[in-house]
Amino acid sequence: MxxxxxxxxxxxxxxxxxxxxxxxPATGKVFGTIPDSQSEDVQMAVEAAQAAFPSWSSLDHNERxxxxxxxxxxxxxxxxxFVAAESQDNGxxxxxxxxxxxxxxxxxxxxxxxxxxxxxxxxxxxxxxAINYTLRQPIGVVGCISPWNLPIYLFSWKxxxxxxxxxxxxxxxxxxxxxxxxxxxxxxxxxxLPPGVLNILHGTGPAVGDAIxxxxxxxxxxxxxGTTTGKIIAAKAAPMFKKLSLELGGKNPNIIFADCxxxxxxxxxxxxxxxxxxxxxxxxxxxxxxxxxYEKFVKDFTEKVSRMEVGDPQNDxxxxxxxxxxxxxxxxxxxxxxxxxxxxxxxxxxxQVKLDDRCSDGYFVRPTIITGLSPNARCNxxxxxxxVVTITPFSSVEEALSLANGVVxxxxxxxxxxxxxxxxxxxxxxxxxxxxINCWLLRDLRTPFGGMKASGVGREGGLEVLRFFTxxxxxxxxx
Ligand code: NDP
Numbered sequence: 001m002x003x004x005x006x007x008x009x010x011x012x013x014x015x016x017x018x019x020x021x022x023x024x025p026a027t028g029k030v031f032g033t034i035p036d037s038q039s040e041d042v043q044m045a046v047e048a049a050q051a052a053f054p055s056w057s058s059l060d061h062n063e064r065x066x067x068x069x070x071x072x073x074x075x076x077x078x079x080x081x082f083v084a085a086e087s088q089d090n091g092x093x094x095x096x097x098x099x100x101x102x103x104x105x106x107x108x109x110x111x112x113x114x115x116x117x118x119x120x121x122x123x124x125x126x127x128x129x130a131i132n133y134t135l136r137q138p139i140g141v142v143g144c145i146s147p148w149n150l151p152i153y154l155f156s157w158k159x160x161x162x163x164x165x166x167x168x169x170x171x172x173x174x175x176x177x178x179x180x181x182x183x184x185x186x187x188x189x190x191x192x193l194p195p196g197v198l199n200i201l202h203g204t205g206p207a208v209g210d211a212i213x214x215x216x217x218x219x220x221x222x223x224x225x226g227t228t229t230g231k232i233i234a235a236k237a238a239p240m241f242k243k244l245s246l247e248l249g250g251k252n253p254n255i256i257f258a259d260c261x262x263x264x265x266x267x268x269x270x271x272x273x274x275x276x277x278x279x280x281x282x283x284x285x286x287x288x289x290x291x292x293x294y295e296k297f298v299k300d301f302t303e304k305v306s307r308m309e310v311g312d313p314q315n316d317x318x319x320x321x322x323x324x325x326x327x328x329x330x331x332x333x334x335x336x337x338x339x340x341x342x343x344x345x346x347x348x349x350x351x352q353v354k355l356d357d358r359c360s361d362g363y364f365v366r367p368t369i370i371t372g373l374s375p376n377a378r379c380n381x382x383x384x385x386x387x388v389v390t391i392t393p394f395s396s397v398e399e400a401l402s403l404a405n406g407v408v409x410x411x412x413x414x415x416x417x418x419x420x421x422x423x424x425x426x427x428x429x430x431x432x433x434x435x436x437i438n439c440w441l442l443r444d445l446r447t448p449f450g451g452m453k454a455s456g457v458g459r460e461g462g463l464e465v466l467r468f469f470t471x472x473x474x475x476x477x478x479x
Contacts, residue, residue: 001032003178003202005041006185008048009195014203015040020175025091025322026313028361034178037203039211042170045199046217049141049168052196057138057166061116067193068113068164072106074187082152082180087313089179090151091322091363092276094314101153105180108156111445112466116164119466130478136470138166139243142220143212145172145205145233148324149279149385152180157460158222159184159198165469167220169198170212174225176325178202205229213237220469223247224281227383227409227454234457245458245468247281247450249383250411253404254284254440255394255426258292260416261438266297270304272414272440274367277323278387282412282434282441286380287391288403294393298347298371301391305367306348312359322362323386329363332386336368339379339390344370349387375403383409397422405431411451414440433459 003022004011013019014035022032035041056064075082079102086097124132144158155173162169173181185200201208205225213221213233220243223233227248237244254272256265272284289297313321323329329352336350349368354360367387373380380390394400404413413432417423427435433451436442443449446462458468 001179003032003034003182005035005037005045005202006182006188006198006200007041007045008199009189009193011185011189014038015044020203022089022178023325024088025324026088026359026362028326028363031088032179034175034202037201037208039207041201041203042208042211042215045170045201046141046215048196049170049199050217052194053138053140053168056168056194056197059166061119061164061166064164064166065113065117067191068109068116068160070191071184071187071193072109072113074191075102075106075109075184078183078187082183085179085183086151087321089177090148091313091324093318093321095316095318096276101150105152105156107445108153108160112160112164115161115446115462115466119165119463121472128479130476132474132476135473135475136467137473139219139469139471140167141170141218142167142222142469143170143172143215143218145209145212145221145223145225146174147225148174148176149276149281151177152184154224155181155184158224161460161465162222162469163198165466167469168196170218171198171200172209172212173200173202175202175204210236214240216240219243221245222460222468230456243468245450245460245465246456247460248411248454248456249385249409250281250451250455251286251381251383251407251409252282252284252412252414252432253430254287254414255400255404255416256287256289256293256297257417257419257422258290259418261418262293264438265416266300266304268440269301270308273389274305274308274320274387275441277320277365278367278389279324279385280441284412284414284440285384285389286403286407287389288394288400289391290400291393291395294391298369298391302347302369305369308367310353310355310364310366312355320364320367320387322359322364324363326363328386329365332365332384332388335379335382335384335386335388336370339370339373339377342373342377342379344373344377344379344390347371375406381407397426401426401429408454409451410453411455412436
């Protein structure tokens with residue numbers, strides 16, 4: 001599969017003529033190539049986007065919404081192709097791509113198609129003196145950079161609101177998972193999205209990603225990825241006074257009280273720990289359990305997790321697929337070694353899995369549970385972003401809160417209890433941008449989404465992201 005850039009409605013090879021290999025994580029084999037784009041490709045895309053901006057931004061919002069719905073329908077029409085591509089490219093179980101990733105990409109375009117028709121701005125009256133009204137105008141050409149864990153899900157989560165708000169977009173999926181981004185460009189061609197409105201460039205972060213971040217005509221950057229990369233991007237974009245939205249890493253606590261609905265908690269905790277091989281920024285990688293049920297929980301959870309099957313992502317019944325790349329698998333395994341050195345006990349997992357046949361060289365790791373680590377251990381502090389969780393006991397609400405907040409991150413938190421007062425109080429105190437009580441990953445796309453502390457700056461979702469992708473201008477009229 002030879003992937004191409006999408007610039008000005010054309011599918012093009014990079015100007016420098018260089019390509020990178022695209023590797024299937026389940027087999028460890030090259031199955032295609034992607035453009036190794038550079039700054040000259042970004043320049044070409046920016047020129048196309050600038051030319052498209054006047055007519056796209058002045059298009060009636062209902063007309064822009066129609067394009068969003070057409071793109072959603074275009075993905076729907078090729079649903080199984082998107083599903084297969086996402087699973088092959090990322091290593092995730094095909095059932096997950098079918099149930100979550102591709103439906104969500106469709107919803108993202110539909111949601112922001114509807115949202116833009118409901119977007120309004122404020123008016124502030126100074127009785128008898130003046131009336132102020134706020135214009136919320138599209139910014140211009142904006143950059144959207146997304147990671148590999150939920151490739152089309154997160155890519156479309158940025159592109160859809162940016163386009164709906166009237167901006168023209170230069171977007172870059174991760175070089176590790178470019179395939180559904182490429183399919184999206186085919187869909188945009190099929191539905192006749194005007195040239196230059198959306199441009200999709202493939203290549204590495206340091207080359208094409210950096211060229212997007214530093215291009216003077218790209219006025220805003222919406223980035224999702226690691227905290228280290230976020231720091232680099234913030235340092236480069238800030239002196240250029242670009243608008244920045246940064247959705248970064250996490251080390252999310254999953255706080256479990258003895259008074260919770262135990263069975264529901266147990267089933268959901270398996271999912272919140274290991275869905276997508278633990279490679280979801282919202283996974284609860286630090287399980288914090290009230291001491292009264294600690295022993296029972298460790299036993300029951302370990303039993304359930306040790307029965308999980310790791311298998312070929314293409315098989316419908318597979319629960320756990322491959323990690324996204326060899327280097328990522330090695331990073332995850334190295335953290336398991338660190339945990340052992342720090343005195344942790346591996347309750348289950350802790351090693352690579354060698355599968356048969358076509359997957360014999362794939363990047364599979366058994367779901368891993370670690371106990372006995374101190375809260376300051378590296379595996380309790382640093383983001384591993386794989387199928388590895390730690391379990392730590394607590395004896396009071398104060399201790400649970402202190403453990404939950406005792407990391408640099410602040411993305412999400414899950415709380416399990418039947419005591420509603422305790423749940424609300426804790427939700428109020430916990431340092432996280434997203435809190436789930438007695439559930440996990442229950443998403444309403446209208447809600448603000450994002451993290452605090454080292455997990456990011458700004459919020460995506462609903463009207464928050466439409467505000468990000470527009471510039472507010474106050475107009476004061478003297479009466
Ligand atoms: P990275 O930060 O490595 O990469 C994210 C994106 O940025 C990729 O497209 C990457 O390109 C690009 N990139 C890398 N370096 C630069 C640079 N210098 N300038 C511009 N762009 C660059 O993250 P991962 O892809 O490894 O994703 C995993 C991380 O994402 C985890 O930390 C996870 O927590 C976080 N994440 C956060 C979410 C949130 O909502 N807060 C949601 C999902 C994930 P390339 O890959 O081609 O090098």
